[in-house]
Amino acid sequence: MNIIIQTTEIELTDELKNYTEKKFEKLSRYFGNILEIRIELERMLSGHHNKGEVYRAEANIHVPKPAQVLRVEKVENNILKAIDKVVDHAQEILKEYKGRNSHRCG
Helix, strand or coil, rough: CCEEEEECCCCCCCHHHHHHHHHHHHHHHCCCCCEEEEEEEECCCCCCCCCEEEEEEEEEEEECCCEEEEEEEECCHHHHHHHHHHHHHHHHHHHHHHHHHCCCCC
């Protein structure tokens, strides 16, 4: 599984990179055939209802048979919270995807 991390307005420190990779590597427990995960981490300007710094984490998970990209995005006031929520939601989506596709014939 290939993990690619891109950042906008955030410095990708070794600590943040290692934290992100460790969290996303756990997804292979739920679906072992993940080809690639593209992760975008961004510090955004404060939104209408949000005060202070706002962080967005997005993961595009590339899976085979049928080839699809599963997309998950979360916005939080802390980048680590945003990463955690994306991983949690991705786990749910991968479980559903695996369940749907395990019943297909052929």
